[in-house]
Amino acid sequence: MASGEDKRAKDAAMELAEAARETEWQFPSFTAEMFKGNFRWDLMYPYPEQDPEDKKIGDELQAKVKEVLEKYVDPIEIDRTGEYPKEAIKALSDLGIFSMKISKEYGGLGLSQINYARMLSYIASYCQSTVTWVSAHQSIGVPQPLKDFGTPEQKKKFLPKICAGAISAFALTEPDVGSDPAKMSTTATPSEDGSYYLLNGDKLWTTNGPDADIIVVMAKTPPKIKNGREIPQISAFVFETKDENGNYVPGFEVVHRCKFMGLKGLSNGLLRFNNARVPAENIIGKPGMGLKIALTTLNTGRLGVPAAGAGACKSFLDDAAWWSANRVQWGQAVGKHQAISKKLANFAATTFAMQAMVQLTCAFADKKNADIRLEAAAAKYFCTEQTWAICDDLLQVMGGRGYEMATSLYNRGDKPFTVERAMRDMRVGRIFEGSSEVMHLIMAREAMDTHFKLAMPIIQPKPGQKEGKLSLILKAMKFYAGWYPKTWMPAQKNFGVKHLSAASRGHLKFAAKTCKKLARRLFHTMAKYGPKLEYEQVILGNFVEIGVDLFVMAASLAYADHLLAKNPSDRTPEELADLFCSAARRRIAANFDAVSNQFNRKYKKVAVNLMDGKYRWLIQDVYNDLPPQYRDYAKNAPKSVGAEDMMTARK
Numbered sequence: 290m291a292s293g294e295d296k297r298a299k300d301a302a303m304e305l306a307e308a309a310r311e312t313e314w315q316f317p318s319f320t321a322e323m324f325k326g327n328f329r330w331d332l333m334y335p336y337p338e339q340d341p342e343d344k345k346i347g348d349e350l351q352a353k354v355k356e357v358l359e360k361y362v363d364p365i366e367i368d369r370t371g372e373y374p375k376e377a378i379k380a381l382s383d384l385g386i387f388s389m390k391i392s393k394e395y396g397g398l399g400l401s402q403i404n405y406a407r408m409l410s411y412i413a414s415y416c417q418s419t420v421t422w423v424s425a426h427q428s429i430g431v432p433q434p435l436k437d438f439g440t441p442e443q444k445k446k447f448l449p450k451i452c453a454g455a456i457s458a459f460a461l462t463e464p465d466v467g468s469d470p471a472k473m474s475t476t477a478t479p480s481e482d483g484s485y486y487l488l489n490g491d492k493l494w495t496t497n498g499p500d501a502d503i504i505v506v507m508a509k510t511p512p513k514i515k516n517g518r519e520i521p522q523i524s525a526f527v528f529e530t531k532d533e534n535g536n537y538v539p540g541f542e543v544v545h546r547c548k549f550m551g552l553k554g555l556s557n558g559l560l561r562f563n564n565a566r567v568p569a570e571n572i573i574g575k576p577g578m579g580l581k582i583a584l585t586t587l588n589t590g591r592l593g594v595p596a597a598g599a600g601a602c603k604s605f606l607d608d609a610a611w612w613s614a615n616r617v618q619w620g621q622a623v624g625k626h627q628a629i630s631k632k633l634a635n636f637a638a639t640t641f642a643m644q645a646m647v648q649l650t651c652a653f654a655d656k657k658n659a660d661i662r663l664e665a666a667a668a669k670y671f672c673t674e675q676t677w678a679i680c681d682d683l684l685q686v687m688g689g690r691g692y693e694m695a696t697s698l699y700n701r702g703d704k705p706f707t708v709e710r711a712m713r714d715m716r717v718g719r720i721f722e723g724s725s726e727v728m729h730l731i732m733a734r735e736a737m738d739t740h741f742k743l744a745m746p747i748i749q750p751k752p753g754q755k756e757g758k759l760s761l762i763l764k765a766m767k768f769y770a771g772w773y774p775k776t777w778m779p780a781q782k783n784f785g786v787k788h789l790s791a792a793s794r795g796h797l798k799f800a801a802k803t804c805k806k807l808a809r810r811l812f813h814t815m816a817k818y819g820p821k822l823e824y825e826q827v828i829l830g831n832f833v834e835i836g837v838d839l840f841v842m843a844a845s846l847a848y849a850d851h852l853l854a855k856n857p858s859d860r861t862p863e864e865l866a867d868l869f870c871s872a873a874r875r876r877i878a879a880n881f882d883a884v885s886n887q888f889n890r891k892y893k894k895v896a897v898n899l900m901d902g903k904y905r906w907l908i909q910d911v912y913n914d915l916p917p918q919y920r921d922y923a924k925n926a927p928k929s930v931g932a933e934d935m936m937t938a939r940k
């Protein structure tokens with residue numbers, strides 16, 4: 290249990306995060322509705338078709354991107370040397386690839402989200418380092434928050450610079466805060482006349498940071514006092530790193546360039562602000578809106594990650610199909626051995642589902658004021674988890690060649706497959722732009738939203754809350770008297786689909802029915818645990834998994850129907866949707882079963898005992914120490930969780 294101080298800090302962080310949530314939407318969320326028991330098929334059917342004019346723009350750009358990639362980008366060499374070719378950045382920038390999200394008014398390409406995702410997917414199917422440069426720059430870097438929150442003056446000042454080649458980055462994470470940015474320690478102190486702020490603090494793992502010209506930096510500004518209480522404030526700034534001669538401005542320093550297991554061509558670093566001056570007019574939105582801006586930016590921004598995952602998986606599928614058909618063992622193609630067939634089939638069905646989900650979510654994002662928080666979280670979660678699983682299966686299907694590095698394969702005359710590099714490059718997808726666990730938290734929070742909104746004011750009234758307990762109880766009873774019986778009513782049976790077979794319609798009926806069951810079981814579980822359900826992450830995780838599978842099932846079926854409409858004689862999209870849905874139904878059943886058969890207490894007990902050192906007896910006969918020359922590693926490092934403690938605790 291958290292100490293009093295920890296709890297107050299956590300409550301303050303939660304309050305700040307809650308205040309940062311967007312609340313007004315015109316186009317509702319399919320997933321949020323689903324958690325309430327409403328299967329809003331109408332939101333995704335008919336499956337959105339890309340406007341032909343828009344598609345033409347994407348097709349033409351893609352052909353040009355191909356030329357640049359072929360000429361300037363050698364992913365194998367980038368991986369080997371850890372150097373990213375600057376001419377590739379220049380060529381991509383000249384093509385507008387670093388200003389895809391900026392409207393034409395400011396010199397950008399002004400692409401739709403669908404075309405943007407298509408380009409990311411396409412680049413990712415070839416080189417992960419390249420797509421990360423491009424995506425960090427504008428999915429989360431300056432163009433995105435300025436698009437959503439910038440003033441006309443800010444847009445006029447910064448966006449043309451980006452179109453002319455300035456590189457951008459997004460600096461939220463710090464050595465001591467990752468998933469919980471509300472507790473950041475970087476500060477922005479206003480000058481006496483309020484004309485500028487001084488930034489102080491360290492920002493860790495800022496992608497593009499060491500090479501960036503313009504960075505979005507989130508920092509704490511002085512707290513507001515409301516009803517005698519201090520309300521922490523975080524603000525977002527546009528920070529220009531270089532002067533007119535291209536030197537870093539005073540107070541800004543790249544302390545360290547980070548290197549990772551994959552994405553070897555990344556420019557990423559630990560950035561330090563030491564009384565770095567930023568003009569007050571560079572605040573994005575209003576002071577205090579920084580966390581909201583960061584979280585909103587990540588909502589749309591994180592759509593880039595699943596788009597990249599889907600693109601990469603399509604490429605891997607191509608390799609897998611070729612390899613499995615051509616590699617013969619025990620007298621037949623390895624893809625015909627059932628154990629491998631199963632992997633290949635799931636691989637194809639999942640890639641189809643990823644494509645369906647990414648395209649659909651981007652079409653949602655292109656609508657005005659659409660609530661895509663949950664769809665983006667679901668897409669990010671599903672696609673990155675599946676990409677990792679697919680990489681692992683692909684490596685297995687390729688056997689020893691899957692494990693061998695591309696250069697080694699090539700040098701001995703074999704095809705330099707990308708799977709070994711892909712595994713290293715793709716793994717971080719489950720961590721950055723919100724980890725998988727954080728995606729679960731976001732979705733779980735929304736899953737419980739209706740119930741929490743009704744129950745929390747009764748159970749834990751806020752200071753100054755006006756409405757009395759009795760009135761709140763009556764309100765809740767009235768809501769549940771109408772809502773709960775509906776979760777037992779038969780689900781819709783007619784979906785207006787024209788091309789799907791009876792079996793696929795069966796999957797749709799299952800999804801609609803299960804959506805009601807999901808809402809009902811969630812409510813029962815809420816009733817059992819009360820507000821403590823928030824801490825039952827494993828149970829909530831099962832509900833979230835069910836929700837994600839239902840969303841992907843629906844997206845896949847809508848997409849299959851759409852493709853069948855275009856070409857009724859080709860039933861292959863339906864084969865893929867059917868396999869995905871059949872597997873998803875099994876997972877859903879297992880997740881419902883797990884909700885009532887948890888051994889959460891056992892997990893908790895063992896994990897706490899482990900952290901308390903009670904299993905030291907198990908960790909015997911190992912030489913788990915650093916080589917002597919590394920033992921002074923923390924001497925120059927900023928305060929970082931666990932650094933020295935980890936070593937001393939063992940002694």
Ligand SMILES: Cc1cc2nc3c(=O)[nH]c(=O)nc-3n(C[C@H](O)[C@H](O)[C@H](O)COP(=O)(O)OP(=O)(O)OC[C@H]3O[C@@H](n4cnc5c(N)ncnc54)[C@H](O)[C@@H]3O)c2cc1C
Nearest residue numbers: 459460461462466467468494495496720721722723724726
């Ligand atoms: C290659 C790379 C590029 C990056 N680029 C950027 C960038 O451009 N800008 C930027 O600001 N940041 C960037 N990051 C940082 C990235 O966003 C963070 O790594 C991520 O947010 C997770 O934070 P953390 O690593 O500190 O993990 P922690 O927050 O310390 O979490 C450790 C583990 O605990 C889990 N966890 C944490 N809280 C909870 C909870 N409440 N419930 C359940 N599980 C929990 C996490 O999921 C994780 O598995 C990058 C990181 C990497 C590796």
